[in-house]
Amino acid sequence: MSTPISFPPTRSLVLSLIISLLAGHVYGKDVVIHAGTLIDGISETPRHQVSVVIHDDRIIAIEEGFTTPAGAEVIDLSTQTVLPGFIDCHVHIASKLPSRVNATEDWVTHSDLDRAFDGALFMRAMLQQGFTSARDVGGGNDSVAVRNAIASGKIAGPRLWVSLEPLGPTAGHGDPRNGLDPELSHSSWKNGIVDTPEDARIRVREHRRRGADLIKLMPSAGIASTGDDPRQQLMTDEEMRVAVETAHALGMKVAAHIYPAPAIEAAVRAGVDSVEHGSFATPETFALMKSHGTYLVPTLTVFEIYYVAARDHPELLTPGTAPKELANDLLPKKNFPAALKSGVKIAYGTDIGEGDHAMEFGLMISAGMKPIEAILAATRNASDLLGASDRVGSIQPGRYADLVATSADPLSEPTQLEHVNFVMKNGIVYRDHGQPTVGGGQ
């Protein structure tokens, strides 16, 4: 792995530094981006010929026309479309593509330390895809370590919010012992187990102590897990209520992985902030979510990838899960138009680690979403779900300088979103002219 540093100093950078020192800026760098088109993550209407003024890691002004404050370095994106850095609200930083590795073998032959190195690699690639923020909803100590290493500038990657192990019952979707020899054990495998409301309260507080930013619940069973039925609710209403109450009291949001409609409705009433997947939701479920302001994170990407894996490489998946994948993975895409019609708030999420995080744009758009709505799902809505709209998700003064650019208009050519050619995070350029900079790695 290369050591991330800011982009290589150029003569103009050195010159602008000297000029800014002469201008009285004792420390700090001023950069101005000349954006041919700006999609700011607030409005549905793009603006043209706009200057984005950046000081250090923050956006400080947006000006009409191409202006150059004295001493500022110009980044010329005058023929490009500039957007806020994308946000993926559902990742697992160390998760490998299911067609590439045997899931069970990978699970029992890797430690959290191994997973941290995988996570570092996958997050570096994700930043290159234009994702400057992400929410990890189910990892271990590896996710905290990678989040901290990125935040302190040791490695390149999106800024991360992490949940640690999902909370759910014994034998539920989050129980790491499912399908294994019952005699096998590992000290971390009980970290997410909740079988009573009191367990829920304690686990939330323990997660907080260990560094969690949010809490993930597994109220219903899963698809990619052995021995459970995705149409069942497994956590009790009271366990969910206590988990949400404890998390919210600590200022943490709650994401809930749920498939069946009655379980979604119970979780929404318990106060969760987002429903992940929502495969078997009905129009009534979406209406209830809308009335509570609950987000839907559809994660069409993971279903697409696992459907193909179950069809082509069932032997690699967790034992017994390929039939569940084949029976259920196409439903969310089928349900997506009903979600759109309901007006429920939608935030962008893929449910992958390794792989193409921009795939979700194309999947949501082909299932009926307008390109601008897909962009806002990955910017404005995603930052709102993170509770971080004051820092990320839009291009306006006060926000981190997290920006991407495409060479053609993504509203008329949405595949552009899968090929960003410029990525800036925290005011540092990680990708330029379609290539990683020295700090961007790869």
Ligand SMILES: [Zn+2]
């Ligand atoms: Zn997930």
